[in-house]
Amino acid sequence: MPTRLDHHRDPEYRARNPSLHYFVWDRGDENKMYEVEEEFVFLSAIDRVDPLLLNLLEMWCCLMLQTLTKNALAKYLPANMVAPYAGTHLNIAIPLHQAPYCVMVDTQDPSMYHTSDPMVAQYYTSLRRRFYELKFSPNMVLRDYYAKVMRQRVITRVQTNQKKLVKGLEGVEKLVKIRLNKSGSAHQEFFLASFSFTISRKWVHLEHNAPVQVRFESITEDEFRRKGNHPNVYCLNATKDDPASRLAVFVEGTSDSGAPFAGWLRSNAEKKVFKINTLVDMFEGGSMIKSRHLPRRWIELKFQNQHGEIVQQAFYTKNSSQKTD
Structure with a gap:
């Protein structure tokens, strides 16, 4: 006692x-x-x-x-x-x-x-x-x-998501999802948390739920100041002020014909830069809550409204500290 x-x-x-x-x-x-x-x-x-x-x-x-x-x-x-x-x-x-x-x-x-x-x-x-x-x-x-x-x-949820994301820098296996666009053409992509990455069908054709090995490679701000963009940068339209200019994405797997493939992904989508800016923030210890106050970010927040329902809100921040829906 x-x-x-x-x-x-x-x-x-x-x-x-x-x-x-x-x-x-x-x-x-x-x-x-x-x-x-x-x-x-x-x-x-x-x-x-x-x-x-x-x-x-x-x-x-x-x-x-x-x-x-x-x-x-x-x-x-x-x-x-x-x-x-x-x-x-x-x-x-x-x-x-x-x-x-x-x-x-x-x-x-x-x-x-x-x-x-x-x-x-x-x-x-x-x-x-x-x-x-x-x-x-x-x-x-x-x-x-x-x-x-x-x-x-x-x-705790933010910290858990942070740990899962950081594992992407060590290499993770992801399943590729195939969906049809409105035009009827196939689109293949995989996800890391809420972030999607497209694998061009001009490069390789994959089956639905095909596993691919993914490695995210990031250089530090100091390396960026000395050498510039990552040599295999994912976001081709990233500016010198975008954290996305420091991230590259490597994938490898097997095509639907059984042939192996490997290489660096590329994206020239302007809004993709905003999303990858946020992802790099999170790789480096940040969070969506912190990133919402930074320019050129994509933010997805989930919260409980006055009726107890879970509501999801997504928006892009502007070049200034203001944000827009």
């Missing part, structure tokens, strides 16, 4: 193991308004650690102190026993649903919401719904907690 108390009191431990409890606790360090007096009350003691028994004891405490959500309390307490203060909850998940025997379940794993077990799917869907309900909680601390978690998710 002393070890567990030491963990609770350790700011570094709380930072490594974020939870709603710790979030409320740490708010007291930031704002005196939320400061609370530490008081650990031992309601039960057991001789050995049994995860299932601990879950039952935690559920008992949550019901006794009414720290679960109102819906959960109404389900597990007798009628008319829910206290007026219920709803200012610190326990979003029901302890009975926690995995026993130290088998931790990641509630952020998308597969948990699409499991073939209807009971498991129902639980994880309700758990996610209860979290999103915090956005409209009457308690300002809970609303702040929701906002903090959502901000961190955005940061």
Whole structure:
């Protein structure tokens, strides 16, 4: 027990193991308004650690102190026993649903919401719904907690996308997609995140979903100042001020006739320069959010509107800091 108390009191431990409890606790360090007096009350003691028994004891405490959500309390307490203060909850998940025997379940794993077990799917869907309900909680601390978690998710998503993009500099395998233009002619391309790259059919014909090896090669700004554009620059219309002037794209694979091919891609599309400028920004540690303030960039943003719907917006920035749709 002393070890567990030491963990609770350790700011570094709380930072490594974020939870709603710790979030409320740490708010007291930031704002005196939320400061609370530490008081650990031992309601039960057991001789050995049994995860299932601990879950039952935690559920008992949550019901006794009414720290679960109102819906959960109404389900597990007798009628008319829910206290007026219920709803200012610190326990979003029901302890009975926690995995026993130290088998931790990641509630952020998308597969948990699409499991073939209807009971498991129902639980994880309700758990996610209860979290999103915090956005409209009457308690300002809970609303702040929701906002903090959502901000961190955005940061994590940006960092994850950044890591995936950087792998392109090491070489990646991509599948070529074939689609028909309005004129009926075939167009073949592959994607790196939201960025598309065309492989001209004047050069090689490929099958749909044919794998190609792709390597993105970038020179530094210092190399560019000394030597100029990358010798195999992808964007032929890139100016000296465009980061796209420093990027080349090499592909190799097998044609639909079985013949090997390899070479550097080229594009003379003006708007492609804007897109590749943004890609180079991201290769070098930037993000769409940062690039939106730079000239000659292509920006694609996803955000949640007031109705909770995911909205996608794409636009090009102008030669100045202004942007246009």
